[in-house]
Amino acid sequence: MKLNKRYTRSVRANLPFYIAASLLTMVTLLMFYLFYIAGTGINRFGDEFFSEGRLEDATFTTYAEITDGGILSLERKYDVRLEKERFAGVDDGQRRVRVFCPTRRIDLYRIQTGHDFSADNEILISAGYAEENDVRPGDQLTISGHTYTIAGTFLRPDYLYMVENLTDDYKNVTDFLLAYMTPDEFQRQFGGGSVNYKVIYGKDTDQAAFRRQVNEDYFMSGYLAADSNKRVTFVHEQADMFILSAWFILVIFPLLTVALVCILLGRRIRAEQKLIGTLSAMGYSKGRLMRHYSLFALIPGIAGGLLTAAAALLLAEPFGSLGLADYEPMKPAFTLPLWVAVSGVVIPSAIYYVSAMLRVRRLLREDTVRLLAGQVGSDGRSRRVLVRSKATVRRKFAVRQLVASPGRSFVVFLGIFLGAVIVAFSFSFVDSVRAVGDQAHGEFGSFEYEYVLNSLRTGRPWNGEAVLALPYEDGNGRRFTVMGLDSGTRLWNLTTTDGERADIDNGFYISTLCEAIFDLHKGDSFTFRSITTLREHTVKIDGVIRNGYHSYLLTSREKAAAVMGLDGANYNAVLSAAPLDYRSDEVTEIISDRTYETQMENMLTAMGGLIYAFMIIGMIVCIASLYATINTILSENGHNISMLKVLGYENRRINRMVLSSNHLLLLPGIALGTLAAYGIMAWYCAEFVEVESIMIPATLCPKSIVLTAVITASSYFISLLLLRRKVDRADMIAALKDERE
Numbered sequence: 001m002k003l004n005k006r007y008t009r010s011v012r013a014n015l016p017f018y019i020a021a022s023l024l025t026m027v028t029l030l031m032f033y034l035f036y037i038a039g040t041g042i043n044r045f046g047d048e049f050f051s052e053g054r055l056e057d058a059t060f061t062t063y064a065e066i067t068d069g070g071i072l073s074l075e076r077k078y079d080v081r082l083e084k085e086r087f088a089g090v091d092d093g094q095r096r097v098r099v100f101c102p103t104r105r106i107d108l109y110r111i112q113t114g115h116d117f118s119a120d121n122e123i124l125i126s127a128g129y130a131e132e133n134d135v136r137p138g139d140q141l142t143i144s145g146h147t148y149t150i151a152g153t154f155l156r157p158d159y160l161y162m163v164e165n166l167t168d169d170y171k172n173v174t175d176f177l178l179a180y181m182t183p184d185e186f187q188r189q190f191g192g193g194s195v196n197y198k199v200i201y202g203k204d205t206d207q208a209a210f211r212r213q214v215n216e217d218y219f220m221s222g223y224l225a226a227d228s229n230k231r232v233t234f235v236h237e238q239a240d241m242f243i244l245s246a247w248f249i250l251v252i253f254p255l256l257t258v259a260l261v262c263i264l265l266g267r268r269i270r271a272e273q274k275l276i277g278t279l280s281a282m283g284y285s286k287g288r289l290m291r292h293y294s295l296f297a298l299i300p301g302i303a304g305g306l307l308t309a310a311a312a313l314l315l316a317e318p319f320g321s322l323g324l325a326d327y328e329p330m331k332p333a334f335t336l337p338l339w340v341a342v343s344g345v346v347i348p349s350a351i352y353y354v355s356a357m358l359r360v361r362r363l364l365r366e367d368t369v370r371l372l373a374g375q376v377g378s379d380g381r382s383r384r385v386l387v388r389s390k391a392t393v394r395r396k397f398a399v400r401q402l403v404a405s406p407g408r409s410f411v412v413f414l415g416i417f418l419g420a421v422i423v424a425f426s427f428s429f430v431d432s433v434r435a436v437g438d439q440a441h442g443e444f445g446s447f448e449y450e451y452v453l454n455s456l457r458t459g460r461p462w463n464g465e466a467v468l469a470l471p472y473e474d475g476n477g478r479r480f481t482v483m484g485l486d487s488g489t490r491l492w493n494l495t496t497t498d499g500e501r502a503d504i505d506n507g508f509y510i511s512t513l514c515e516a517i518f519d520l521h522k523g524d525s526f527t528f529r530s531i532t533t534l535r536e537h538t539v540k541i542d543g544v545i546r547n548g549y550h551s552y553l554l555t556s557r558e559k560a561a562a563v564m565g566l567d568g569a570n571y572n573a574v575l576s577a578a579p580l581d582y583r584s585d586e587v588t589e590i591i592s593d594r595t596y597e598t599q600m601e602n603m604l605t606a607m608g609g610l611i612y613a614f615m616i617i618g619m620i621v622c623i624a625s626l627y628a629t630i631n632t633i634l635s636e637n638g639h640n641i642s643m644l645k646v647l648g649y650e651n652r653r654i655n656r657m658v659l660s661s662n663h664l665l666l667l668p669g670i671a672l673g674t675l676a677a678y679g680i681m682a683w684y685c686a687e688f689v690e691v692e693s694i695m696i697p698a699t700l701c702p703k704s705i706v707l708t709a710v711i712t713a714s715s716y717f718i719s720l721l722l723l724r725r726k727v728d729r730a731d732m733i734a735a736l737k738d739e740r741e
Contacts, residue, residue, distance in 0.1 A: 114152025419622025420673025484560025
């Protein structure tokens with residue numbers, strides 16, 4: 001029973017270590033919980049909202065309008081649910097509004113704030129725009145010269161990710177919004193408006209036959225499946241990416257910090273070898289001693305796990321909300337599953353327990369006499385390092401400290417490395433996103449505006465360069481654009497990855513984004529099909545054009561028209577170096593050369609909280625790990641500190657000698673951590689290229705490298721500052737006698 005009395009005394013004596021180890025366990029688990037809670041909550045909300053709102057399976061448009069009788073006939077023949085949706089686009093120079101007439105069977109909206117409209121002078125607007133622009137129910141909004149009262153805000157299942165155009169790479173809630181008005185008011189303002197069709201397929205629907213029938217009878221002009229619509233797919237793709245990131249973080253960072261804590265536990269146990277030898281000589285069994293010391297190792301695992309679980313349960317909503325920056329203002333229920341919370345306690349604790357048992361077992365294999373003398377693990381060879389050197393005592397002491405205990409030096413390095421990785425990755429993410437706009441300028445070409453027209457035209461535009469472009473898909477339903485340009489184009493980039501100009505009159509070329517998504521290369525054959533007729537085409541890829549922002553197959557206008565079954569003189573888009581005077585009802589989309597830059601800045605603004613939270617976590621990891629490590633170093637150097645005091649060294653000088661030995665690890669830790677962060681960012685950019693539909697250039701600017709070094713070094717010196725008093729309080733007499741708890 002006397003052995004059990006040591007628990008309280010030992011924990012009190014080593015309290016700083018247990019606090020730091022528990023904090024380290026807590027912070028690293030918190031990184032996993034942060035992403036996991038966000039991902040699972042968003043996925044659950046998406047599934048429920050898509051089901052409740054009767055999410056479409058596809059949207060399509062036709063040149064000939066389908067009558068009510070035609071809709072009923074198609075529903076009966078193909079077991080589908082089909083509904084006509086009317087909409088209109090309004091651009092008043094300050095904002096762009098997409099106005100809808102409400103549907104009753106498919107893509108139903110949900111009131112987010114306020115109430116549904118009940119009169120012709122009331123409208124509903126999208127919740128994201130209202131939140132971004134501080135617009136509330138009861139305010140006034142002018143659309144097409146008429147002022148309406150905002151009755152409420154809404155969400156709809158096919159616009160949870162609010163991109164204005166499908167070619168956009170990030171949401172726009174600054175100057176773009178959706179609106180609903182009564183059918184009578186819509187008819188008065190916009191007449192019939194534009195029309196598209198929403199369809200939900202039955203279990204036995206022959207989708208290909210349905211699409212062919214619609215095309216034959218009504219001339220389908222466009223078709224977009226829900227699983228190709230980024231406004232829909234982004235919900236689960238982003239959530240799945242959060243969950244994948246959570247498991248990636250769990251594998252990399254917590255296991256590294258667990259390894260760090262295990263090493264420190266081993267050193268703590270080795271420091272008590274004299275006591276272990278004494279207890280062994282007194283007759284305590286090997287199993288009893290192993291269990292006794294292993295129970296100490298449970299403290300950081302249990303304390304850290306329980307505190308993290310409690311914090312995650314209390315802060316699940318703000319944690320999860322950090323992951324909602326890209327969406328409309330959804331309100332998922334963020335919870336921490338019980339099995340995840342239990343695993344966060346059990347797994348680290350079990351690893352610490354087993355690590356401690358193995359360490360004690362290894363010590364007990366040593367000769368008891370060596371244990372009693374404290375000779376296990378000591379390395380006399382370090383005393384001979386720099387013995388003939390004329391270096392200062394401080395320099396010799398520092399080098400010998402590192403050489404004498406490679407394991408201890410590795411732990412210090414690991415703490416610096418982890419902090420640098422997390423901080424540098426945060427900066428790299430920001431730098432990479434900002435690099436998108438600059439790189440896009442050169443890869444797209446020299447045009448400043450691209451006008452996508454809502455109808456086919458013939459000949460040449462009165463100003464600018466003509467483009468013929470239509471969406472196509474491969475056998476898996478992945479979409480891309482077939483584009484036709486005039487060979488003399490000066491506005492579109494035709495430079496291939498080989499450094500030559502693409503010969504579009506005699507070949508087909510793909511963009512680098514298309515190459516990455518479809519795994520195609522120069523010389524390959526590419527089979528694809530029309531999204532309207534489903535007719536297949538096969539072409540040979542003659543080269544790759546450097547463009548990581550648009551997935552396209554490029555050729556001449558004549559060759560593109562032949563694939564599409566159109567006249568070679570047709571075009572439906574115009575490139576221009578200056579603004580053109582098209583009416584709003586002639587254009588479905590305007591892409592500016594600043595579009596990508598603006599979208600990426602919006603992304604950084606929306607995700608700022610998550611990025612800075614990640615950076616703060618990195619600093620805490622660095623400080624906590626170094627504090628625990630260096631605290632152990634000071635404890636192990638108690639004899640040396642006391643001897644230096646006996647020799648007349650001042651506390652400040654002793655601090656410099658004992659603590660400065662780790663300065664040699666600072667630069668390598670920061671450098672390798674920064675390189676590792678860049679590598680992780682490069683992996684992320686390559687791994688999620690299909691999800692993001694963009695090739696983000698992995699970037700880490702010199703300024704960010706300097707800031708990473710400053711923040712990591714500051715964390716390092718903060719941990720040293722917190723430990724300076726330990727040298728001041730060292731008792732030279734007790735240390736010289738090698739007294740131990």
